[in-house]
Amino acid sequence: MATENEHTRTRFDRSLVAKVLEDGVTVHVALAGSILLMGLPLLLALVMSTQSTTEVYQVTNLGVGSEGLSNYERVLTEYNLLRYMWNSLVMAVLIVVGKVTLSLLAALALVYYRLPYERAVFGFILLTLLVPVPVRIVPLFQLVADLGWANTVLSITGPYVASATAVFLFRQHFMSIPASLVENARLDGVGPLTFLVKVLIPMSKGMIAGVSVITFIYAWNQYLWPLIVISDQSKQVVQVGIKFLQGASQSGLTQWGLIMAGAVIALLPPLVVLVALHRPLLETFALQQK
Numbered sequence: 001m002a003t004e005n006e007h008t009r010t011r012f013d014r015s016l017v018a019k020v021l022e023d024g025v026t027v028h029v030a031l032a033g034s035i036l037l038m039g040l041p042l043l044l045a046l047v048m049s050t051q052s053t054t055e056v057y058q059v060t061n062l063g064v065g066s067e068g069l070s071n072y073e074r075v076l077t078e079y080n081l082l083r084y085m086w087n088s089l090v091m092a093v094l095i096v097v098g099k100v101t102l103s104l105l106a107a108l109a110l111v112y113y114r115l116p117y118e119r120a121v122f123g124f125i126l127l128t129l130l131v132p133v134p135v136r137i138v139p140l141f142q143l144v145a146d147l148g149w150a151n152t153v154l155s156i157t158g159p160y161v162a163s164a165t166a167v168f169l170f171r172q173h174f175m176s177i178p179a180s181l182v183e184n185a186r187l188d189g190v191g192p193l194t195f196l197v198k199v200l201i202p203m204s205k206g207m208i209a210g211v212s213v214i215t216f217i218y219a220w221n222q223y224l225w226p227l228i229v230i231s232d233q234s235k236q237v238v239q240v241g242i243k244f245l246q247g248a249s250q251s252g253l254t255q256w257g258l259i260m261a262g263a264v265i266a267l268l269p270p271l272v273v274l275v276a277l278h279r280p281l282l283e284t285f286a287l288q289q290k
Helices: 002-048 070-077 081-112 118-130 133-147 153-160 164-175 179-187 192-203 205-220 224-229 238-245 256-276 278-284
Strands: none
Touching: 002 256, 070 081, 070 256, 081 118, 081 153, 081 164, 081 192, 081 205, 081 238, 081 256, 118 164, 133 153, 133 224, 153 224, 164 205, 179 192, 192 205, 205 256, 205 278, 224 238, 238 256, 256 278
């Protein structure tokens, strides 16, 4: 009887292991398929960036082209893409610094100061998220023109240094800091700005890094607003610079190899930032596995 029970338990264990392995294989196959599907546009762009115009228009030609790195060299030298990337980098860094600084100060005021109608003020800040960008473009352009900022760095950075999302994230994080720490700082005579610099910012490094990554990628990918407000081509950003590459043609054919080389180069800075700071980014949205 004991031998029969042991045999039954062994068969049950084997079937359970087989089921787990089968489910694991299925999950891994599904994940690999999803990653391949999402990565196909990038792989296609990489292949096309090495092809000549004639090779790009051969639909069945999916191999590495004959142009190699020459397409990359041409977009950086002949089409001034390096200048556009520098403009984008300046814009993105200024927006990150301005947005993080303003959001930290706003969250500090909302959490540690007794403001009249504090909840109403915070609710109004969140309501700004409901106003879509296209609705703001015309009045924002008029405001920038009246201030004399048109066609300057201020015009592409100033409107983006305030963020309701960043204020919300910092506010929620500050509210999780123990009240005893705040009371001790008050008893020691620590001022608000000193408390922010020496206590809150060191305790919020992960949150600040996460917000900075999101803001950098958002700023780097700006296209519509710079296209409207910047009229000098030498001051344009990289996303608009890629649009200029469409003007390059050979025998009446668009040079997609050059355009794809420009797109691949434009991907690199945000990719480096994302890889370097991916851990705090995941922590910001509480997606990291414990």
